[in-house]
Amino acid sequence: MTAPPSSRFVVRARRVFDGSDLVPAAVVVEDGLITAVLDEDAPVADAADLRIPADAVLLPxxxxxxxxxxxxxxxxxxxxxxxxxxxxxxxxxxxxxxxxxxxxxxxxxxxxxxxxxxxxxxxxxxxxxxxxxxxxxxxxxxxxxxxxxxxxxxxxxxxxxxxxxxxxxxxxxxxxxxxxxxxxxxxxxxxxxxxxxxxxxxxxxxxxxxxxxxxxxxxxxxxxxxxxxxxxxxxxxxxxxxxxxxxxxxxxxxxxxxxxxxxxxxxxxxxxxxxxxxxxxxxxxxxxxxxxxxxxxxxxxxxxxxxxxxxxxxxxxxxxxxxxxxxxxxxxxxxxxxxxxxxxxxxxxxxxxxxxxxxxxxxxxxxxxxxxGLDAVGRIAPGAPAHLAVFAPDDVVHVDARELRHRNPISAYDGRVLTGRVRRTWLRGEVVFESGADAAAAVARTGDPGGRLLSRSGALVAVGQGAS
Structure with a gap:
């Protein structure tokens, strides 16, 4: 699974969560937004193509x-x-x-x-x-x-x-x-x-x-x-x-x-x-x-x-x-x-x-x-930001608190064996996390877009630009 270099790309998966069910679909992303959700094999012109492995699920x-x-x-x-x-x-x-x-x-x-x-x-x-x-x-x-x-x-x-x-x-x-x-x-x-x-x-x-x-x-x-x-x-x-x-x-x-x-x-x-x-x-x-x-x-x-x-x-x-x-x-x-x-x-x-x-x-x-009261997030639909995650429900995860990414290495989940792993996360179409050896390469390819500060009024402020 490689990250497409284009700002316009399509993610295809046999299982995409549409809000109620897991369905085959192709999710078209352009300039950080989801612009269309199509049949899995629908042609999409002028877009880089990414297919999610069959053992994984595409989530919002x-x-x-x-x-x-x-x-x-x-x-x-x-x-x-x-x-x-x-x-x-x-x-x-x-x-x-x-x-x-x-x-x-x-x-x-x-x-x-x-x-x-x-x-x-x-x-x-x-x-x-x-x-x-x-x-x-x-x-x-x-x-x-x-x-x-x-x-x-x-x-x-x-x-x-x-x-x-x-x-x-x-x-x-x-x-x-x-x-x-x-x-x-x-x-x-x-x-x-x-x-x-x-x-x-x-x-x-x-x-x-x-x-x-x-x-x-x-x-x-x-x-x-x-x-x-x-x-x-x-x-x-x-x-x-x-x-x-x-x-x-x-x-x-x-x-x-x-x-x-x-x-x-x-x-x-x-x-x-x-x-x-x-x-x-x-x-x-x-x-x-x-x-x-x-x-x-x-x-x-x-x-x-x-x-x-x-x-x-x-x-x-x-x-x-x-x-x-x-x-x-x-x-x-x-x-x-x-x-x-x-x-x-x-x-x-x-x-x-x-x-x-x-x-x-x-x-x-x-x-x-x-x-x-957040609008648009948490769903895969046209007009929503391209916040996406690839989840592999059969992957086994051995939790080690020292390897978790929060600041202090202590957690009630330390030592537990879990099922299901997040393999990749996109924020507005940019990779912000990828598991395994490809993580550093993914950041190098896409850059670090940074999060944004959200406001009830709907304002979005890019990290590094201050707050409104």
Whole structure:
């Protein structure tokens, strides 16, 4: 498989994901856009020709609407260069950055400008931004909205960093009313602090940590989100659902007309509490990974369409912070580093359950794109940017955290054997990742086009040119 040198080329494959099925097709690309989707063997004049091997699938570039990049301020945890390299290696061509754990957090228009300047220096895929809703900026969210954020994130329990405070129930309703008036959306870390255990050492056993963040806390907070969204008419989104027993409440709220979406993450669909070893704090995240029976119910939510998106919640830190307290689950930093391996991990589990690839693909593409309100991305269609990925569903991947492209060599997926590999990723028709020995040659042929900074207003800014 060689990369065509022309700015006009056609990619032919026996299996192309068209949004619902895998079909034979020829995808015509010109000047970074998809201009036509034709029959697989349709002639295309004046275009370089590329045929995808029969064992691979052509996908739209994936969308990850939940990524913590942390730059500036905590760039030693993760930066835009390393995060977007990992994204490209995982077939992800669009990420939406969370408003923490950077310093400053993205809670003002000025802070957003700082974040955009940091991203402009090194992003290799396209990057959009969430704003933050914290006690200090309630009533003043409009400038951030006008500056182009895709919505506002809040916590209902302590976030783990002092500069990003959480909302109480009264403040939650105020935030909902404000985002409804703006026509925006509120995305919520839903845990009830009244039902969480006290901070501090818990020991090396995972059971104590899991008990400290019970499913009842998540369920209580989700009910509060549903009620506030019902009262205000706001669009609301539940982040990183781990409590599958909250799915009936979400289904009922939607049936009653509440504008509510929900995501889950690869680690909740592929890892279970019963398998987490003592001291293995790389598995710590909030809300926590729960039991196998809970995972089974989450998969029901994936298959029946209740869950709208599968996103990484890539929340890295330094190895020292992840290992703080010598593996004490109460003292270690919480967060899973998995941006690069999300599709492979979920496909491995789906395949074992007899779930077709085309069932999960919308949750990595159009699902998260719709959650963020992103237009055009996540699909292969005329007029869409030529964000594409070649995925080989039968390839075996032995995950080594030292070889993953995010900044710090620690991950809950380290040592796992997965099925499915991204072989190549294009961003607007330019190769930004290629596996194997040809990777360096691909970059030399095509150059490094750089990601762009995305804005809710639709503006696109090339990396290196600053932000509008």
């Amino acid at each position: 570039g994936l969308v990850d609407s939940h990524v913590h990049v942390n730059e500036p301020g905590r760039t030693e945890w993760e930066g835009f260069g390393s995060a977007t390299r990992a994204a490209a290696a995982g077939g992800v061509t669009t990420i939406v950055d969370m408003p923490l754990n950077s310093i400053p957090p993205t809670t003002t228009a000025a802070a957003l400008a700082v974040k955009r300047a940091a991203a402009a220096a090194s992003a290799r895929v396209d990057v959009g931004f969430w704003g933050g809703a914290v006690p200090e900026n309630l009533g003043a969210l409009a400038p951030l909205h006008e500056a182009g954020v895709y919505g506002f994130k809040c916590f209902l329990a302590p976030s783990g960093v002092d500069e990003f405070g959480h909302l109480d129930r009264v403040q939650l309703r105020r935030a909902m009313a404000e985002v409804a008036e703006l026509g925006s959306r509120l995305i919520v870390h839903a845990e009830d602090p009244a039902l969480l255990g006290a901070d501090g050492a818990l020991g090396r056993g995972y059971g104590a940590f899991l008990a400290s963040r019970p499913a009842t806390s998540e369920a209580s907070a989700i009910e509060a989100v549903i009620e506030a969204a019902r009262e205000t008419g706001a669009r609301a989104h539940i982040l990183h659902l781990s409590d599958a027993r909250s799915l009936p409440a979400i289904r009922a709220a939607r049936a009653a007309g509440v504008d509510l979406t929900v995501e889950t993450c690869p680690h909740y669909l592929t890892i279970v509490a019963e398998e987490i070893p003592d001291g293995a704090s790389e598995f710590k995240c909030c809300p926590p990974i729960r039991e196998a029976s809970n995972r089974d119910l989450l998969w029901e939510g994936v298959v029946d369409g209740t869950i709208d998106a599968i996103v990484s919640d890539h929340s890295p830190s330094t190895v020292d912070l992840k290992r703080a307290g010598d593996g004490d689950f109460g003292l270690a930093w919480g967060g899973i580093s998995g941006l690069q391996v999300g599709l492979s991990a979920v496909w491995t589990e789906a395949r074992e359950r007899g779930i077709p690839l085309e069932t999960i693909l919308p949750l990595f593409t159009t699902g998260p794109a719709a959650v963020a």
